[in-house]
Amino acid sequence: xxxxxxxxxxxxxxxxxxxxxxxxxxxxxxxxxxxxxxxxxxxxxxxxxxxxxxxxxxxxxxxxxxxxxxxxxxxxxxxxxxxxxxxxxxxxxxxxxxxxxxxxxxxxxxxxxxxxxxxxxxxxxxxxxxxxxxxxxxxxxxxxxxxxxxxxxxxxxxxxxxxxxxxxxxxxxxxxxxxxxxxxxxxxxxxxxxxxxxxxxxxxxxxxxxxxxxxxxxxxxxxxxxxxxxxxxxxxxxxxxxxxxxxxxxxxxxxxxxxxxxxxxxxxxxxxxxxxxxxxxxxxxxxxxxxxxxxxxxxxxxxxxxxxxxxxxxxxxxxxxxxxxxxxxxxxxxxxxxxxxxxxxxxxxxxxxxxxxxxxxxxxxxxxxxxxxx
Amino acid sequence: xxxxxxxxxxxxxxxxxxxxxxxxxxxxxxxxxxxxxxxxxxxxxxxxxxxxxxxxxxxxxxxxxxxxxxxxxxxxxxxxxxxxxxxxxxxxxxxxxxxxxxxxxxxxxxxxxxxxxxxxxxxxxxxxxxxxxxxxxxxxxxxxxxxxxxxxxxxxxxxxxxxxxxxxxxxxxxxxxxxxxxxxxxxxxxxxxxxxxxxxxxxxxxxxxxxxxxxxxxxxxxxxxxxxxxxxxxxxxxxxxxxxxxxxxxxxxxxxxxxxxxxxxx
Numbered sequence: 001x002x003x004x005x006x007x008x009x010x011x012x013x014x015x016x017x018x019x020x021x022x023x024x025x026x027x028x029x030x031x032x033x034x035x036x037x038x039x040x041x042x043x044x045x046x047x048x049x050x051x052x053x054x055x056x057x058x059x060x061x062x063x064x065x066x067x068x069x070x071x072x073x074x075x076x077x078x079x080x081x082x083x084x085x086x087x088x089x090x091x092x093x094x095x096x097x098x099x100x101x102x103x104x105x106x107x108x109x110x111x112x113x114x115x116x117x118x119x120x121x122x123x124x125x126x127x128x129x130x131x132x133x134x135x136x137x138x139x140x141x142x143x144x145x146x147x148x149x150x151x152x153x154x155x156x157x158x159x160x161x162x163x164x165x166x167x168x169x170x171x172x173x174x175x176x177x178x179x180x181x182x183x184x185x186x187x188x189x190x191x192x193x194x195x196x197x198x199x200x201x202x203x204x205x206x207x208x209x210x211x212x213x214x215x216x217x218x219x220x221x222x223x224x225x226x227x228x229x230x231x232x233x234x235x236x237x238x239x240x241x242x243x244x245x246x247x248x249x250x251x252x253x254x255x256x257x258x259x260x261x262x263x264x265x266x267x268x269x270x271x272x273x274x275x276x277x278x279x280x281x282x283x284x285x286x287x288x289x290x291x292x293x294x295x296x297x298x299x300x301x302x303x304x305x306x307x308x309x310x311x312x313x314x315x316x317x318x319x320x321x322x323x324x325x326x327x328x329x330x331x332x333x334x335x336x337x338x339x340x341x342x343x344x345x346x347x348x349x350x351x352x353x354x355x356x357x358x359x360x361x362x363x364x365x366x367x368x369x370x371x372x373x374x
Numbered sequence: 375x376x377x378x379x380x381x382x383x384x385x386x387x388x389x390x391x392x393x394x395x396x397x398x399x400x401x402x403x404x405x406x407x408x409x410x411x412x413x414x415x416x417x418x419x420x421x422x423x424x425x426x427x428x429x430x431x432x433x434x435x436x437x438x439x440x441x442x443x444x445x446x447x448x449x450x451x452x453x454x455x456x457x458x459x460x461x462x463x464x465x466x467x468x469x470x471x472x473x474x475x476x477x478x479x480x481x482x483x484x485x486x487x488x489x490x491x492x493x494x495x496x497x498x499x500x501x502x503x504x505x506x507x508x509x510x511x512x513x514x515x516x517x518x519x520x521x522x523x524x525x526x527x528x529x530x531x532x533x534x535x536x537x538x539x540x541x542x543x544x545x546x547x548x549x550x551x552x553x554x555x556x557x558x559x560x561x562x563x564x565x566x567x568x569x570x571x572x573x574x575x576x577x578x579x580x581x582x583x584x585x586x587x588x589x590x591x592x593x594x595x596x597x598x599x600x601x602x603x604x605x606x607x608x609x610x611x612x613x614x615x616x617x618x619x620x621x622x623x624x625x626x627x628x629x630x631x632x633x634x635x636x637x638x639x640x
Contacts, residue, residue: 269449270486270545274500274552275476284499288490 060344074335081341085333092327093345096163096318102155105146106166112139113169121360123367136177143170159237163318165349167237171309171319172353175244176302182245183252188282190257201253208250213311216243221315240312248305255297259290292368299361303354310350321346387600391585394603398425399458400556400587401446406455408441408611415441416452417611425555428588430598430619433608434634439591442608443558446589447478460555476504479549483561485541487533493520493544494529497551505552512551519547523577539570543577550581557581559590595639599623607631 032042063080065073067087074082086093095106116135119125147166150156162170189201208216220239228234263286271281291298313322324346328339401423408416416438423429431439444450445457448464448471457464459474488496497516501507507515520526523543525536533541542562549557559578563571575597582588582601592598598605598619605622607615607630615628623639626632 264486266482266484266486267488269480270482270488272449273447273475273478273480274548275472275504276500277472280503284503285488289488292490 071333071335074333074337077336079335079337081344082333082335082337083341085335085338085341086345088333089327089330092164093320093323094165096167096323097161098157098163098166099155099161102149102157105149105154105157109143109146109166112142113173140174159235162237164323165320167312167317168306168309168320170237171241171244171312172302172306174241175248175305175309178245179249179252179301179305180298182249183256184287186249186253187256187260190253191260205250205253208247209254211247213244213247213308214314216247217311217315219243236315237317240315240317244305244309244312248301248308251301252298255294255301256290258297259292259294260286262293263290295361295365295368299357302357306354306357307350320349387579388583391583392426392428392603393585394427395425399423400425400427400460401589402456402458404456404458406445406452406457408438408445408450408452408454415611416445419455419613421606421613423556423587423589425587426585427604428582428586428602429590429604429606430602431589431591431606431608432593432595432598432634433614437608438611439608440560441611443480443560443589443591446556446558447475447480449480476552477554478556478558479552479554480558481542481545481549481560481562483565485533485538485545485565487541487545487548489533492530492532493525493536496533496544497548500548501551516547516551519550520544522550522580523547524573537570538566539573542566542570542574546574546577546581556587556589559588559592561591561593563592563594593638595623607634609634 033039059080061080063078065079065082065084067083069082069084071084073079074084091100091103095103098106116131116139120128120131120135125131145151146154147162148157148159186201186205189197190205192198192201217240220243221236224239225233267285267289268281271285276284309319310321312319313325318326324342327333328342330338399422401421403419403421406416406419407414419442431442433439441450445452445464446459451466452464460477462470462474464470464474487493488499491499494513494516497519498507498509498512501512501515502509517526517529520529523546525540525543528536528540528544533544536544546557546562562578563574566574571594575594578588578590578597579601590597590602600619602619604616605619606613607622607626607628609630615622615626615631617627622631623635626635
């Protein structure tokens with residue numbers, strides 16, 4: 001036989017992979033002290049934590065006045081966060097100027113919303129269709145009737161009195177829920193072969209994207225009434241809702257367009273060759289894949305929309321941040337850390353909501369087995 | 375991609391049902407022309423396909439053969455001439471386009487299965503939504519076709535879990551679920567590993583044996599020889615030569631055809 005000829009007589013069986021070195025010390029060595037540079041960074045990091053943690057601790061916990069404390073305790077020199085103030089004013093932060101005797105109405109809305117939203121987001125729970133119908137169609141009507149009153153013997157509460165977290169949640173939810181379908185339509189329209197539809201969609205998207213949200217809100221609340229016939233008014237909150245929704249749908253459209261472009265021509269063609277019409281092709285084949293691709297971008301928009309709702313304060317709507325801002329003028333609670341504590345509280349509330357959205361989207365991505373692997 | 379092979383077809387073909395109708399015209403193409411921008415991609419195409427014909431279109435890449443069959447279900451628009459499929463002339467009228475697409479199945483080089491749907495859902499989507507078939511009945515039919523392409527056990531899997539050959543067989547089954555009168559194949563085996571070409575050709579042969587009208591763009595000359603009743607050779611957007619396979623391979627007339635055949639057959 002020549003040198004190069006070879007015939008295998010036995011197949012190599014598959015063996016388990018070699019076990020990694022493990023244990024705490026190995027972990028430390030691998031992750032913290034792998035090299036001189038790593039060791040140095042570890043030490044710098046440790047030094048930073050030692051420097052930063054004690055003052056933070058004493059501000060937020062150590063020297064802080066716990067809920068139930070008095071304003072006198074908050075007026076002591078070098079006092080920490082005044083949680084007592086937050087606890088005392090928390091109703092204002094949640095309900096704004098909503099009449100205290102009617103708090104049960106927003107509370108019912110919160111409870112109902114959670115009751116409908118949680119099973120909707122939980123994939124394993126059945127009856128999704130009914131659930132969605134209740135949440136997207138019935139719930140908004142109930143919310144309006146309940147909060148606004150004037151029907152079924154409920155005392156009318158004009159939207160000027162709504163406020164706090166309630167308004168922040170209303171604006172964000174309406175913005176999020178309405179901007180998705182609008183964004184889808186705009187994205188599809190932008191890809192349309194029909195010139196009029198395409199031009200309209202491009203104009204809409206480019207117009208709204210190129211204008212700051214503050215401008216949109218100003219226009220909606222100050223300019224719009226000037227063009228309206230005398231005596232006709234549109235509710236201020238409704239105007240803000242429409243402004244935020246349209247603004248966010250333009251952004252949504254561009255994110256979704258990115259997803260549409262990731263779908264190969266073959267998918268459209270396969271759908272067409274089976275005789276599916278345009279809406280069937282989009283609805284069954286293209287959009288399910290495209291939207292899955294852009295979940296991170298869509299949630300990114302949700303998060304930024306949620307925080308942008310704080311801008312409605314400049315047109316005089318008392319959202320969460322604006323109520324907190326307004327409460328800093330409360331001289332009954334005037335204290336060195338009153339304002340700071342309020343803003344920390346606002347930041348914490350925003351963070352909890354945004355972080356939940358972020359985690360939920362990661363969970364959804366993993367479930368749909370797509371997107372970035374962490 | 376354009377590598378021709380003579381995959382072994384190691385069985386006798388049952389020609390009992392393979393009859394070409396002499397009266398029933400499936401597709402009529404009259405003086406059809408198409409441009410991509412300024413590029414004249416199809417020039418004066420004239421072709422009449424009778425019911426039951428098995429036509430293989432061959433030719434070098436860029437000769438317009440894929441474009442030609444893509445015009446037949448209007449994935450591409452022609453700009454001049456007439457194209458009549460099953461008695462319906464293709465125009466910009468979307469209703470007619472949908473009508474034609476319902477009757478014409480197509481199999482693509484890259485399968486184009488819907489990756490987010492299971493195999494069964496891939497097969498039942500169009501029957502349910504285009505034909506209005508009840509779900510249970512559509513699934514029953516889908517299973518029947520999956521058995522015909524010999525992969526019923528894969529019904530609940532997703533396309534990404536299947537081999538290329540299996541995916542292409544699913545794609546064929548998916549088209550068949552719409553009970554088409556005509557099947558178009560656009561290089562169905564070109565993206566497959568050599569080991570999988572045979573299983574797809576096998577399905578195509580059995581389809582031919584059932585009497586289906588087929589137009590195949592393919593480099594499988596063995597298939598052309600044994601299954602086709604007519605081979606069409608295209609170059610530069612034109613039909614250069616067409617003949618029965620026997621005569622086409624043994625006695626090509628046009629210089630271009632001779633050159634092509636000498637390069638792909640050894």
